[in-house]
Amino acid sequence: MARQLPYPILREIFDRFQAAEPEPKGELDHVNAYTLLVAVALSAQATDAGVNKTTRDLFPIADTPQKMLALGEEGLIEHIKTIGLYRNKARNVIKMAKILVEEYGGEVPNSRAALQALPGVGRKTANVVLNMWWGFPAQAVDTHIFRLGNRAGIAPGKDVVAVERAIEDNIPVDFQLHAHHWMILHGRYVCTARKPKCGTCLIRDLCEFEEKVL
Template identity: 60%
Template sequence: MNKTKRLEILTRLRDDNPNPKSELEYTTPFELLVAVTLSAQATDVGVNKATRKLFPVANTPEAIVALGVEGLKEYIKTIGLFNSKANNVHKLSQILIDKHGSEVPQDREALEALPGVGRKTANVVLNCAFGWPTIAVDTHIFRVSNRTKFAMGKDVVAVEEKLEKVVPKAFKVDVHHWLILHGRYICTARKPKCGSCIIEDLCEFKEKTD
């Protein structure tokens, strides 16, 4: 895909949704960190249902540690892999207290050193909580980037690196929101809704649907 097409795609996505937001519900960087950690192999809807009950009770590292692993499990047991996630959230909360003054660090290396936090989670936190121009590539973004030929790559890291190169600076803060929402609701996995797509004429996917 050429530069002109990419720019037009980004412009249309921006015009359609000028101020995109994560669909995870949070009010602080710590709440976001917990929500994103819980969202691995789970839906945002499912995570939000759990955190609506959890956060009024425990939304700080100290409160999570006081709640304990077993107490935390009671709030997140509807989420997949809740046992390991409860352990990770409890451990990362203690680390934030011990090493970071109970604050979520604005540092990729420090974030990725936390239990249950990988590159994608770190990217989401840096982007959504602190406004960094990071691009978190999940399955939706990986699919949309390859299917449209906007930024092709054989794995999520390759797609992230390609997006970093081809997305102009002015679009970088919001691009992962636009692509994830596009993949979640329009360019869906089994049958993309090409007839409802605002970038259909620019997309280079050959097997378009009606």
């Protein structure tokens, strides 16, 4: 684990991220808060591209909890069976839809506690929905952010909650809204697990990673 980078260096890192991509976006396709919630729940142990492929035909017919219930678990399985853990995910999505209809009038709640109480929704999923749909500066820590945070010293921590807190505590507030998107994209496409592209990395002179590949 690298040391926590000081504030001036963090500001320079995120200045560069912002200059390169002023409005970073998540890569999961969705049309409303509900489809975003479903897409993120389906993305566990699956790629965004794989999820988008399954939801391309699903969301036009099931973009509300009521329509998802009408489709049913077996109908949903037919759409998502190409992604990992599809049976368990289908079961959770149907249970989730039932709760949203019965307890929230078919609306997606905008509270982390309420979201995390839904079947198949963990802290990361809740934070993605809060950030992407409602614009809350919530930090959804995935494997890419965890790796980058620890490797570069941007937000070191022994687990995802510690990294989330390190982002919230140390990254300048004006970058908080988009921080996790910049970090996900950088970790996914540049600071990769096996062969990081250090030679083309825009923060390589600021990064704490001792084994830079140049």
